Amino acid sequence: MAVFVPNILANNFLPIIRALQAKGARAIKLILLPGMDGTGKLFEPILASLPSNLDAQVITLSSLQGNDIKSQAEEVARLIGKQEVIIFAESYSGSIAYELAQFESVNIKHIVFAASFLSRPSYFSKFGAITPLFILRLNLVPSFILSWLFFGSLKRNDQVKLFKQALKLVPNSTLKARLKIIASLTEPEKQIKVPCTYIQATKDKLVNPESITVFQRLCVNLKTERVIGGHFIAQSNPKKCAEVVSEASGL
Template identity: 40%
Template sequence: MKIVFLPGMDGTGLLFNELILNIPSEFDREVICLNEIQGVSYRQQAEQIAEKIGSSSVLVVAESYSGRIAYELCSILGARVSKVVFIASFVSCPGVLAKLAAVLPEYFLKPNLFPNWLMKMLCFDGRGNRVLMDQVRQAITQVKPSALKRRLLNIAELDEPKVQQSTAAVYIRPTNDRLVAYDAVKVLGNIYPELSVESVEGGHFIAQTAPESCARVIVRATTT
């Protein structure tokens, strides 16, 4: 079974490192770097990723920003996507904060301007340590502010998908996600009628603070 990992807004895939280490090596694991994808819109990004996947059957793991990419992949690849695991993700606008973030000037998207106390509260539910926050900053420094701005706009402009997907899906839902509203999770449930929700204690960056728990859900999804 091949597992394809689609990263959050930084797009690097570096923040998947601990999660990947907890996935047994018997699985073929591929992390897609969004910063190597030329497409700007969600659909364009999905089309280019679909070309990389080709004819193989895959389980797609989509974190945060990449939820809509996973949805578009389901539309493009059909049954070749055996299952989707969403991690603190969304296919419609996740909430008011997303709309507010989209109006920030590019200058304010530099990681050194994001104080630890705010990152800890919003992203980690107060659980993030300095090492994790430094990892987030290191990942963001590898992305041009213009690319981050475009992704924020993509999120803010998301409409609710009109077409349901028959693909089996699992949602890893942090118990205290301050960035993805419950209404956005409900939309996912409408789009994927057989969506299974797995609660994991923590904040939005759940794959980073609870990699073992998230890995167990992903591995279980390959057999159920």
């Protein structure tokens, strides 16, 4: 009879032990860096889709003092400190994540680049600084066109509404400054040794598909995920993006 006691105890107490271990386990830190709007408002859909054992923190561009990619990366590095993190870098912030990967002091487990770019994303992007932003602010562009352009579908009304809400939080001068930065981007040279995943949006109207070749050349350890949706891929397909982040974190 005594021979079976350990098995009985294990069966009875194993669920309790696992629950205590899960409670005591430290959540994996996820840093989300937003796209050009910089507000983090557009992360609402993916934040709602992430697993609970990811400790997600959005670092907004509006909270940073720096006006260029490198100084913004330095500020983010100070905010991160020495903790191990996963970086989710959306669009514009891909360049910030690239710079972070060059800092030996930053303990990055994995970088997920979401429809990002490290050089000018298209021919037209070099004229970004002269984009008439007032057209968007005055609702002169029909929602179905914005939906098609940004989210890869004609009927993403909720996402378009969220985009317009985010746009209201950012002054034109700030957006023009970031468009100017994008227009001046040139292809970097240093490699990234941190494991990376690149999410390539299948219906991206803003980033040239060839932009991924820069990541393929620079990232020593790169996995590519083609995800259905427009350039705003974390909003077009938040559940799939959340799955990619979960896989990158090892969950």
